[in-house]
Amino acid sequence: MAKINSPADLKNLRDQLKSTTDLRGEPKEIQVIVHMGTCGIAAGARDILEQLAIDCSQAGLDNVTIRNSGCVGLCDREPMMTVTDKKGEQFRYGKLDRKKVSEIVQKHLLSNEPVLQYIV
Amino acid sequence: MDIKARSHILVCAGAGCVASGSLEVSAALQSALEAKGLDKEVQVIETGCLGPCAAGPVAVVYPDGVFYQNLKPEDAAVIVEEHILKGRIVERLVHKEHATSQAVPALNQIDFFKGQERIVLRNCGVIDPLKIDDYIARDGYQALAKVLTEMTPEQVTDTVKKSGLRGRGGAGFPTGLKWEFTRKAQGERKYVLCNADEGDPGAFMDRDMLESDPFAVIEGITLGGFAIGAHQGFFYIRAEYPMAIKRVQTAINLARKAGLLGENILGSAFSFDLEIRLGAGAFVCGEETSLINSIQGERGEPRIRPPYPTQEGLWGHPTVINNVETLANVPAVLFYGADWFRQIGTAKSGGTKVFALAGKVRHTGLVEVPMGSTLREIIFNIGGGVPGNKQLKAVQTGGPAGGCIPADAIDTVVDYETLTKAGSIMGSGGMIVMDEDDCMVDIARYYIGFNQDESCGKCTPCREGTMRMLEIFDRIVGGEGTLEDLNLLERLGNLLKKAALCGLGRAAPNPVLSTLKNFRKEYEAHVIDKVCPTGKCPGLKSGKSNP
Numbered sequence: 057m058a059k060i061n062s063p064a065d066l067k068n069l070r071d072q073l074k075s076t077t078d079l080r081g082e083p084k085e086i087q088v089i090v091h092m093g094t095c096g097i098a099a100g101a102r103d104i105l106e107q108l109a110i111d112c113s114q115a116g117l118d119n120v121t122i123r124n125s126g127c128v129g130l131c132d133r134e135p136m137m138t139v140t141d142k143k144g145e146q147f148r149y150g151k152l153d154r155k156k157v158s159e160i161v162q163k164h165l166l167s168n169e170p171v172l173q174y175i176v
Numbered sequence: 177m178d179i180k181a182r183s184h185i186l187v188c189a190g191a192g193c194v195a196s197g198s199l200e201v202s203a204a205l206q207s208a209l210e211a212k213g214l215d216k217e218v219q220v221i222e223t224g225c226l227g228p229c230a231a232g233p234v235a236v237v238y239p240d241g242v243f244y245q246n247l248k249p250e251d252a253a254v255i256v257e258e259h260i261l262k263g264r265i266v267e268r269l270v271h272k273e274h275a276t277s278q279a280v281p282a283l284n285q286i287d288f289f290k291g292q293e294r295i296v297l298r299n300c301g302v303i304d305p306l307k308i309d310d311y312i313a314r315d316g317y318q319a320l321a322k323v324l325t326e327m328t329p330e331q332v333t334d335t336v337k338k339s340g341l342r343g344r345g346g347a348g349f350p351t352g353l354k355w356e357f358t359r360k361a362q363g364e365r366k367y368v369l370c371n372a373d374e375g376d377p378g379a380f381m382d383r384d385m386l387e388s389d390p391f392a393v394i395e396g397i398t399l400g401g402f403a404i405g406a407h408q409g410f411f412y413i414r415a416e417y418p419m420a421i422k423r424v425q426t427a428i429n430l431a432r433k434a435g436l437l438g439e440n441i442l443g444s445a446f447s448f449d450l451e452i453r454l455g456a457g458a459f460v461c462g463e464e465t466s467l468i469n470s471i472q473g474e475r476g477e478p479r480i481r482p483p484y485p486t487q488e489g490l491w492g493h494p495t496v497i498n499n500v501e502t503l504a505n506v507p508a509v510l511f512y513g514a515d516w517f518r519q520i521g522t523a524k525s526g527g528t529k530v531f532a533l534a535g536k537v538r539h540t541g542l543v544e545v546p547m548g549s550t551l552r553e554i555i556f557n558i559g560g561g562v563p564g565n566k567q568l569k570a571v572q573t574g575g576p577a578g579g580c581i582p583a584d585a586i587d588t589v590v591d592y593e594t595l596t597k598a599g600s601i602m603g604s605g606g607m608i609v610m611d612e613d614d615c616m617v618d619i620a621r622y623y624i625g626f627n628q629d630e631s632c633g634k635c636t637p638c639r640e641g642t643m644r645m646l647e648i649f650d651r652i653v654g655g656e657g658t659l660e661d662l663n664l665l666e667r668l669g670n671l672l673k674k675a676a677l678c679g680l681g682r683a684a685p686n687p688v689l690s691t692l693k694n695f696r697k698e699y700e701a702h703v704i705d706k707v708c709p710t711g712k713c714p715g716l717k718s719g720k721s722n723p
Contacts, residue, residue, distance in 0.1 A: 057433055059435035060435050060442060061435065062442055062443040063442050063443075066442060070313060070318065073310075075180070076310070077310055079183070080184055080236075089263075090263075097261075102261075105217070108182075109180070109217045113179045113180035122239075123263065124261070126263060126264060
């Protein structure tokens with residue numbers, strides 16, 4: 057590590073680093089769950105999870121917790137993910153692909169505009 | 177490109193878990209992640225001690241906060257396949273409530289963690305102890321930055337004084353007052369020493385702290401240096417703690433590189449540096465004046481006080497000596513303020529205390545509770561009580577300088593004054609739980625034997641007194657004790673308390689006097705009936721019907 061030359065530099069460094077450990081605590085205000093049941097994985101949920109992680113990193117989203125869980129019962133709509141927003145409202149997206157995930161990250165997670173046409 | 181990890185697997189790499197194989201588990205998790213192509217999305221982090229040492233190796237998966245225990249390397253692939261990939265908790269590997277056998281996967285729902293309040297252990301088991309970035313990310317060194325920009329040394333000592341922080345080595349001397357004495361003492365040079373010569377049998381608070389969050393202690397010493405006007409500090413660590421020594425040395429090097437130790441810290445006018453000195457295994461070197469002698473390369477024997485080290489310490493210069501846990505509290509006290517610290521704990525004993533819970537208790541390990549918690553809360557709520565349907569008999573606190581508190585005083589609250597009144601002491605945090613199978617005479621004999629062995633021999637009361645007391649115990653457990661021996665133990669004990677030179681000798685009779693007071697009948701059975709009720713003493717008849 058380079059030398060930290062002032063208290064102000066230390067504060068900046070702390071702010072930059074903050075998000076590296078805040079995963080190890082309470083869940084953040086927005087939660088996205090990728091459904092990884094056998095049906096989901098067979099339909100390509102693994103790609104969805106990976107794309108979501110890439111897009112969230114690229115967008116610098118620090119207020120999103122990414123989790124995975126089993127099937128929600130709509131196996132023919134897989135791959136699916138559920139977004140729970142700041143207010144606790146749930147949005148279930150289905151028949152996803154990498155492009156749709158990127159669109160949801162941009163519109164819903166960044167700008168709080170749900171992408172209605174992908175909702176099941 | 178770099179993906180920010182969506183999940184962290186924290187694997188405990190404290191000494192306890194390492195001994196039970198956590199590094200192998202960690203390596204197995206890493207290769208299982210790589211095999212599934214998940215190693216970019218999911219990060220394995222080797223942390224310091226999480227606390228529940230008996231359940232090791234342990235790991236926590238975030239963001240879900242699921243606690244896994246008793247892991248084996250072959251469990252790694254299952255956790256990756258089931259939990260990390262499919263989001264299914266592996267129930268077989270989570271904690272089970274002992275009363276109901278119900279699985280409790282969430283860390284923050286487990287009784288062992290729920291009952292704790294963590295200030296000192298705030299980073300333990302959460303950060304990689306050797307990554308200064310992790311420490312900084314969790315507000316590390318913000319207290320130092322605040323002090324260097326906003327406060328004078330006087331304001332720092334005043335804040336610590338107002339906080340009510342007292343010495344966690346066990347004696348409970350107000351830390352701020354000690355700092356003030358040293359700050360005001362005349363001297364061209366001053367020193368801060370960190371006492372990490374933890375020697376109580378069954379105690380491992382300081383070792384864990386140094387292994388799990390060394391930067392917190394380093395920041396605490398640095399703050400102490402600023403407060404008293406010192407430019408050099410020393411860690412005095414016992415040589416039996418190789419992992420702690422290695423991690424502290426690595427942390428010192430990293431802090432120097434980051435400009436957080438050395439010349440002009442954070443660009444200020446304040447310079448301070450740290451070195452490690454090793455203790456060679458003498459218990460008495462935990463006593464502050466013996467510790468000073470040992471660092472100076474002299475025989476580890478106590479000096480007569482006064483003068484106190486705050487006036488004439490290391491090489492004759494004013495010196496502050498604080499225990500590891502005391503120093504680990506300091507950054508939090510200065511960052512959050514004296515009022516915040518005061519509202520935790522009791523009026524006379526502010527803050528929390530870390531205990532090393534050991535002996536006949538279900539969940540052994542490291543716990544931190546607010547001062548003023550009861551022994552019952554610690555042993556039953558957090559520790560899960562005595563295993564095997566056995567009855568609690570006594571709780572030993574304070575190690576060889578402490579005493580045994582009987583089961584009927586289980587609602588005793590934990591603070592300096594109350595524990596002293598109960599015939600024990602707070603001590604540095606060893607807490608050994610004893611059940612119906614433990615013989616209190618045998619326990620007292622063990623501790624007096626320990627103190628006799630560790631007596632440095634400088635003063636007659638301690639050298640001779642502990643030896644004579646041990647001889648009497650040998651008579652008693654050999655079936656040759658008399659009632660008069662019990663009076664003799666009491667007389668010798670009281671004499672040591674008054675006449676010994678240092679804390680070791682003065683506290684050495686505590687385990688004897690407290691058991692004599694609280695378990696007199698058991699002693700009488702040994703000397704009158706020549707019976708050991710628990711069957712522990714081989715020279716006597718067993719009091720158990722079916723031994």
